Amino acid sequence: MACDKKTSVHHSVVFNIPNTISWLRIVATALIVLFLYLKMNVLAFVLFLLASVSDCFDGYIARKTGQVTNLGKVLDQMSDKILITSVLVIFTEKGLTPGWLVVAMVFRDTLVSIVRIMASEGGKIVAANYLGKLKTVSQMVLVIGLFLQILGFSQLRFINSVLVYVTMFFTVLSGIVYIYQNREHLNR
Template identity: 45%
Template sequence: MSIPNLLTLSRIVLTIPLVALLYYEPKEWAIWSFAIFIIASVTDYLDGKLARKLNQVSTLGKFLDQISDKILITSLFLVFMFIGKVNFWLVFLIIFRDTFVSGIRMLAASEGVIIAANYFGKFKTVSQIILLCFLYLQVITNWDITAFVILLQWIVALITLFSGIVYVSGYLRNSERGK
């Protein structure tokens, strides 16, 4: 297995301890969870960069990268929702968008149309990671940044929604060409 794919798989594996550490109350554990999250986020950047540099871009790697991102991000948002730091509607929107876009991509693939990842999807992931960092800071430091976190939730929601619309419109454009 290639190094980029191992990095991607590590993100899936790292999700387990970081969720467990965050879910159980002591602030010290949340600090360890945050540290693991930073490491996992760095692997998200490195896996693709290394795959391109080492000429090891693969279908498996592209698949695992999407899955590992969704496992990591969704798991953390669910925990933050359970501990009362993020709103249900945002978690619902993230899960709905990711599931719908994955379905659209599978449908397109079954029709021989490839809808590649794009900058809007990457921007969505980065915006979600930024929000997660501030949620961690809120838990670890007890800073009262609730208003800022609420604003970030709305920004992330809009970016998440917009990126989903971009994928759907890309599918519709490509499927129209095939007819």
């Protein structure tokens, strides 16, 4: 979840501490997927929790230490998308969540990425907005609920069904608002 605040930006640092945290979230995603396929669900869940919590720290550390980079602003958001979408694809394959949710998420993220690319061609890096952050939190909460369901908390099935629609709501709403707020970049 990228920073919305004005902070000095370094343009060329690939492996500072905050960016490394985001890179590690991507590596963790591969391990989570592997653990899920190996039915090592507890290990996958613990690693997902760690990866999700790391999302709170990369941007914070970047701002507090003056290590904000354009790459970091993009990498943080991309690592969230890779983490959440990868796990939800597996949960869809297992029949725990509907495929249309993943399709909607990928469609929304693709549109937002197109806007970001067009903005960057104009020399602007567009940070996530508040609704985008709520979208990410709702997606992470859904994934946590689904993990708990496969770990034996079957009573969460109804709550997870509701969370699917909450997640869909924030996914669609945040995409619409993001594109509307950045519509000037679509005319390039």
